[in-house]
Amino acid sequence: MATAMGSDSSGGAGSSGPSAEDLLRRADAARRSKSPDADELYLAACRAASQSGQTGVLVSAALALVGHHRFGTPAGTLPALLHQAYSAAGPPERGRLAVALARLWVYAGEAARAAPFAAEALDTARASGDPDDVAAALEAGLLTHWGPDDFGARTPLCAELEELTAHTADVDLRLRALCWALTSALERLDGLALQRRLRDLELLARQSGAERALFYSQCRRAMAALLAGRTGEAEQLAAAAAASGARAGEADAYAVEHALGGEIARQLGHAPALLRAEAARYEDYATTEGVPSILAQAAILWLDAGEPGHASVLARRIMGDGFAGIPRDVDWLLTATQVAEVATRTGDRAAAALMAGVLEPYAGRGVVNAAAVSFHGVVDHYLAGAYALLGDGGRAEKHRAAAENAYAALGADWWAARLAAGAGDGTGDRGPAAGGRAGHRGAGSRPGPSGHPAGALPAELLFAPGTPGIWQIGRKGAAQAFPARVGFSYLRLLLRNPGKDIASVDLVSGFDRALRADQDTGGPVLDPRALAAYRRRLAELDEEIGEAEDWNDPDRAAAARSERQEFIHQLAAARGLLGRPRALGPASERARTSVRKAVAAALEGIAAAEPDVARLLRDGISTGRMCRYEPDPSRPVRWLTDPAPRE
Incomplete structure (x- = not known):
């Protein structure tokens, strides 16, 4: 195709091809029309602007390219183009290009290389005081702190990003902030925050009318439906997300569609032939692109398809020499838990012992694929299975109870059912997918209660x-x-x-x-x-003080007086x-x-x-x-x- 390649891409002085500005205009038009030529036109605009020294055009074209770069794909020649623009630009463009470079390297699996750019971007943005620039830089900082050991660093960054974007008119920034908040809620097992953020996404999609916002809302609601075992609803939402993602030209729509499709297939208990086909697609992509987390998910699908031998081969390939070769990035915890499940369900005691030691420091954490694209249980669930296989009943029960509480807090009834099915005598399948299928629940169905029995002592x-x-x-x-x-x-x-x-x-x-x-x-x-409400509480405290005095309970009376005094101080201050x-x-x-x-x-x-x-x-x-x-x-x-x- 000659529209963006060959002579059209020169665009420099003395060239008869289109100018850098013209190429940028054509690229923008192609992006708006969802044309597949858009990326090639932006690349051509970058090259032409580089040759002609037009820094502004180079910055615009490079930022547009990164904005539609797919997660998990190599960076290619983009870093060189971006770095050229970054070196030539001054503030605030230099800070925005630093954000783009950080995002690009993280998406390519090079978080360490991204970190200095994210740090510079945040310093530059804070100096300028532009809230949207600060928000974009904070998100870049989150991307570079997405590993399993960075949870403490992510939490305050996530909170600050959410505060900053609460009043932004930039729908994309708000979307990304909400997805981070959703991811954080799943990681820390906060069911109430999860529901609030899902509602926020739905409201943003409805009020903005943006197709991309609709895509984000639909696919995250599909994730939540799967978490609860509402598989019919998840199927409908996943199909709707695929359509809205295509209309929006969303770069990651294909990956999200397959992530949701794989989980739907597991919950529905598709025929082995269908599961094998999906497993083969996962394995082919993982092998071609070199992505351990997708290979680990392929192993789970092979396991569910009745191919434990091949699943074990893939898991062993990932583990290598003690799992030490797996990058400690966004996908590390997902990869580790999937390998642990394969080891447990195939009865590989040595691998299960290794993975239990690897995962133990992360007990109490939810397992999330990317930015809340799909939920994969809690670490305690995998530890319970591993320890049951190893004959350590005390640890198995401790983690099983923790997983049960976590699923109750999240409303994760599908996972709670899996936990109950695998909590028998320690024989057979012990992993999160053990036991019978939950079945196909309709879109409007609701699972039964889970968690502690009624009347449990506090x-x-x-x-x-x-x-x-x-x-x-x-x-x-x-x-x-x-x-x-x-x-x-x-x-x-x-x-x-x-x-x-x-x-x-x-x-x-x-x-x-x-x-x-x-x-x-x-x-x-x-x-x-x-x-x-304050006055009602004060009246209740007055009654409590009187009752305590009547019953000769000075400690209770003193506590009620202390609380009453605190409320009086608060009312006076208001x-x-x-x-x-x-x-x-x-x-x-x-x-x-x-x-x-x-x-x-x-x-x-x-x-x-x-x-x-x-x-x-x-x-x-x-x-x-x-x-x-x-x-x-x-x-x-x-x-x-x-x-x-x-x-």
């Missing part, structure tokens, strides 16, 4: 100040001592008021009297409903002169940020010594302008928030 967890400067947190009788943090006070107040919204400004004002000196402008801190409601403004925004950071730091500190308690808190606590603790009925807990009486 765990008693201590979360209270102890001696001055020390807090006691953990299971009653075995709590850990933690140095005091302001976030502990915020968390304690939320735990004492389950299911109730509390404004960040109220949390802060209870512990930071300086906030009340601020002069804010804007809407009221507490609306009439919130004020009424009222201005003459009792008028205080307004939102700079102080309320600082309060929101302060609470978010303090709670995040507190949870991180707890996780170091009490990871199960931290996970439970992360699942139930949400922060923002309004904060809330929503208990999980499948994991009943009685929080002991009063200091133990001194002897």
